[in-house]
Amino acid sequence: xxxxxxxTPTHFDATAxxxxxxxxxxxxxxxxxxxxxxxxxxxxxxGLAERARLDNxxxxxxxxxxxxxxxxxxxxxxxxxxxxxxxNKGTWPDGTSPxxxxxxxxxxxxxxxxxxxxxLLDGNTMRYVVPGYGLITAEVTRRDGVxxxxxxxxxxxxxxxxxxxxxxxxxxxxxxxxxxxTEVMRYxxxxxLFWFTLDSPFYGKSLGELAALAVSSDRIVDGKSxxxxxxxxxxxxxxxxxxxxxxxxxxxxxMAFLGTMGAGLVALPLAFAAARNFSPFMAVRGAMRRIFxxxxxxxxxxxxxxxxxxxxxxxxxxxxxxxxxxxxxxxxLFSEALENVDKKQIEGVQSTGAKPLQxxxxxxxxxxxxxxxxxxxxxxxxxxxxxxIIGAITGGGIGLLLTQAMITQKDWEEVSYYIIxxxxxxMLMDTVSGWLRRKLITSDDGGH
Amino acid sequence: xxxxxxxxxxxxxxxxxxxYMEMTRRKRTYxxxxxxxxxxxxxxxFQVADARNAGGFWDGIGNIFQFPGEVLSEAGQKxxxxxxxxxxxxxxxxxxxxxxxxxxxxxxxxxxxxxxxATRGLAKWPRLIGLFRRIMDILRAVPEIVxxxxxxxxxxxxxxxxxxxxxxxxxxxxxxLFSEVNENASLKPVEGLQSVGATWxxxxxLGVIPQVAPNYLSYALLRFEINIRASAILGFVGSGGIGYxxxxxxxxxxxxxDEVAAIFLLLFGTIVLFDQISSHFRNKLIGEG
Numbered sequence: 001x002x003x004x005x006x007x008t009p010t011h012f013d014a015t016a017x018x019x020x021x022x023x024x025x026x027x028x029x030x031x032x033x034x035x036x037x038x039x040x041x042x043x044x045x046x047g048l049a050e051r052a053r054l055d056n057x058x059x060x061x062x063x064x065x066x067x068x069x070x071x072x073x074x075x076x077x078x079x080x081x082x083x084x085x086x087x088n089k090g091t092w093p094d095g096t097s098p099x100x101x102x103x104x105x106x107x108x109x110x111x112x113x114x115x116x117x118x119x120l121l122d123g124n125t126m127r128y129v130v131p132g133y134g135l136i137t138a139e140v141t142r143r144d145g146v147x148x149x150x151x152x153x154x155x156x157x158x159x160x161x162x163x164x165x166x167x168x169x170x171x172x173x174x175x176x177x178x179x180x181x182t183e184v185m186r187y188x189x190x191x192x193l194f195w196f197t198l199d200s201p202f203y204g205k206s207l208g209e210l211a212a213l214a215v216s217s218d219r220i221v222d223g224k225s226x227x228x229x230x231x232x233x234x235x236x237x238x239x240x241x242x243x244x245x246x247x248x249x250x251x252x253x254x255m256a257f258l259g260t261m262g263a264g265l266v267a268l269p270l271a272f273a274a275a276r277n278f279s280p281f282m283a284v285r286g287a288m289r290r291i292f293x294x295x296x297x298x299x300x301x302x303x304x305x306x307x308x309x310x311x312x313x314x315x316x317x318x319x320x321x322x323x324x325x326x327x328x329x330x331x332x333l334f335s336e337a338l339e340n341v342d343k344k345q346i347e348g349v350q351s352t353g354a355k356p357l358q359x360x361x362x363x364x365x366x367x368x369x370x371x372x373x374x375x376x377x378x379x380x381x382x383x384x385x386x387x388x389i390i391g392a393i394t395g396g397g398i399g400l401l402l403t404q405a406m407i408t409q410k411d412w413e414e415v416s417y418y419i420i421x422x423x424x425x426x427m428l429m430d431t432v433s434g435w436l437r438r439k440l441i442t443s444d445d446g447g448h
Numbered sequence: 449x450x451x452x453x454x455x456x457x458x459x460x461x462x463x464x465x466x467x468y469m470e471m472t473r474r475k476r477t478y479x480x481x482x483x484x485x486x487x488x489x490x491x492x493x494f495q496v497a498d499a500r501n502a503g504g505f506w507d508g509i510g511n512i513f514q515f516p517g518e519v520l521s522e523a524g525q526k527x528x529x530x531x532x533x534x535x536x537x538x539x540x541x542x543x544x545x546x547x548x549x550x551x552x553x554x555x556x557x558x559x560x561x562x563x564x565x566a567t568r569g570l571a572k573w574p575r576l577i578g579l580f581r582r583i584m585d586i587l588r589a590v591p592e593i594v595x596x597x598x599x600x601x602x603x604x605x606x607x608x609x610x611x612x613x614x615x616x617x618x619x620x621x622x623x624x625l626f627s628e629v630n631e632n633a634s635l636k637p638v639e640g641l642q643s644v645g646a647t648w649x650x651x652x653x654l655g656v657i658p659q660v661a662p663n664y665l666s667y668a669l670l671r672f673e674i675n676i677r678a679s680a681i682l683g684f685v686g687s688g689g690i691g692y693x694x695x696x697x698x699x700x701x702x703x704x705x706d707e708v709a710a711i712f713l714l715l716f717g718t719i720v721l722f723d724q725i726s727s728h729f730r731n732k733l734i735g736e737g
Contacts, residue, residue: 035553036553039546039550042543042546043546043611048608051603052602052604053601053602053603054602056601056602060598060601060602247500251500254497257489258494261490262490265490296719296723297719297720297723298712298716299680299715299716299719300677300681301680301681301694305694309511309514310511311503311505311508312501312503313501314497315497315500315501316494316497316498316500316501316505317501319494319497385591388591388593389591389592389682389685393684393685396500402593402594402597403597403685406598415598422590422591426589426590426591427585430589
């Protein structure tokens with residue numbers, strides 16, 4: 001009995017400890033919740049619901065996988081034109097038309113939409129047959145503007161009508177009439193003219209026909225084999241601009257590559273000057289560190305702006321901005337790696353009578369190479385993303401194309417094309433850098 | 449054991465030596481070739497970049513101090529304005545930091561969930577581990593600017609598109625790091641909790657989170673540093689915060705360079721300050737763990 005230890009204080013301590021932990025377990029989520037409540041009001045989330053334009057979202061989604069063809073009649077001259085997305089570059093040559101447009105006479109055109117709907121453009125009159133609703137007639141005159149005649153007394157909500165403009169939107173297509181022009185639009189699935197534009201002899205051919213053409217010896221374009229002509233037409237596609245897009249992707253990767261590797265090359269010697277065990281002068285070390293901090297602290301955004309003034313827009317500016325920022329980052333990382341090297345290996349090399357440069361080459365470099373390489377490759381991948389953003393600021397690469405396509409707010413299929421390309425590019429760089437990292441760092445114990 | 453004559457032994461050593469030297473030589477040749485290829489890539493890359501740039505490198509290098517010089521001289525003339533301007537831009541700066549903080553928090557919470565679901569031994573649905581990993585890869589791959597621009601079109605300007613964009617990327621990036629941390633967590637507490645009938649949520653909350661919380665926090669702080677920069681950049685491209693003010697002042701040009709200087713100073717100070725704070729706490733956390 002005398003051996004019994006008084007456990008009261010221990011018990012008391014444990015209870016207090018648990019109590020504290022429990023309070024913390026509740027306080028932590030409470031603080032986060034309070035912060036989110038503050039953000040909710042500071043960012044005006046309630047107002048966001050009103051400002052949000054869900055119709056924009058709908059356009060974006062619909063446009064990203066479909067395209068529309070405009071059949072436009074100029075109501076002043078009576079001329080008819082058919083164009084993909086209503087763009088000049090996608091205009092059907094005179095006298096040709098898709099099979100759902102029937103040009104019966106210069107003044108009479110029948111457009112077949114989906115679900116049995118038909119639009120007849122007859123002079124300045126438009127007759128639109130909607131099964132289940134009836135015949136919509138609209139006439140455009142110079143004096144009265146657009147006069148609309150409906151089978152029902154009230155105007156349904158899918159038609160908006162005024163004297164200046166009538167807009168009929170159904171799930172099969174869309175018709176707009178103004179004094180200047182009558183326009184019928186039909187939606188189709190896919191990305192039209194992605195490979196060949198309408199002026200290419202290869203437009204509208206199936207994959208089998210193209211394959212047959214590629215191996216046949218009849219030349220469609222003089223002086224070129226069919227395969228070369230096809231490649232030329234795809235590469236110079238004016239609608240999708242594959243040439244410019246591929247150059248832009250290349251520029252973005254180039255920015256990331258040059259920026260990262262250049263920073264590595266600049267940072268390595270500077271890191272020696274900043275490492276405690278290699279640089280005997282404290283003033284030099286301190287100065288180097290401050291330079292690294294400055295380069296990192298100023299940030300890529302500001303470097304980009306400063307450099308863009310000196311060099312103008314382009315990939316070089318972006319590469320230099322990444323180079324400057326990452327010199328700071330690498331300088332810090334490398335000098336830390338250098339401070340952690342094992343002295344024994346250097347002394348071993350020194351004992352064989354190696355000169356200082358040889359000591360670095362065989363005693364130090366092999367030790368830090370794995371760290372160095374893995375950091376470089378990791379940043380190469382992350383800088384591919386940064387280069388996209390920097391390109392949007394300075395004007396170069398795929399970032400610029402993306403922002404431009406966004407600003408026009410109509411080529412959403414191009415926006416989705418760019419987004420897919422950017423994702424593929426980043427994933428490719430991710431895979432390449434991961435592969436290189438494994439290959440270089442594990443297969444070879446340090447690159448000596 | 450076989451008896452070797454001195455001659456045989458010497459021959460064997462010699463052949464070994466020759467083979468070793470041959471290997472070393474080959475390795476060196478490979479190294480040299482790789483170095484040459486690498487240097488050639490860099491040099492030709494710079495030439496291509498230079499050719500495709502609006503202004504050339506050698507023309508521009510002389511002007512590199514021109515813009516900072518203009519900003520500095522104008523800020524110097526109006527130095528009395530600077531404190532007032534900094535005060536004026538403080539709300540935008542707070543917004544930028546808030547975007548970073550809220551998106552880091554949101555992203556980290558999402559990352560905790562998805563990383564637990566994507567770790568072997570902890571996942572609620574072990575069959576879906578691969579799916580969640582792919583989701584993380586995709587979230588990580590999307591550059592913030594892509595999501596931000598799309599959301600600006602739908603939601604209009606302001607801080608929310610930037611917040612969501614950064615949060616999504618953060619979720620992917622932290623999710624990967626968190627799941628690496630989770631893999632090193634001991635499964636014993638989890639098994640103990642399971643034996644007393646704890647649900648999956650309870651097992652994670654009481655068995656895993658306490659083990660990994662310091663590492664989670666350390667990574668989240670590092671991410672916060674990165675996100676402050678990202679939030680400033682996204683502001684410049686189109687959303688709210690100090691980046692937007694910088695863009696306005698910057699595109700105005702001469703006459704508002706005092707504002708540019710004030711924003712540069714604020715941004716620089718903020719980045720350095722939060723770097724210091726976060727590295728201080730990270731050192732503490734890592735020391736503890």
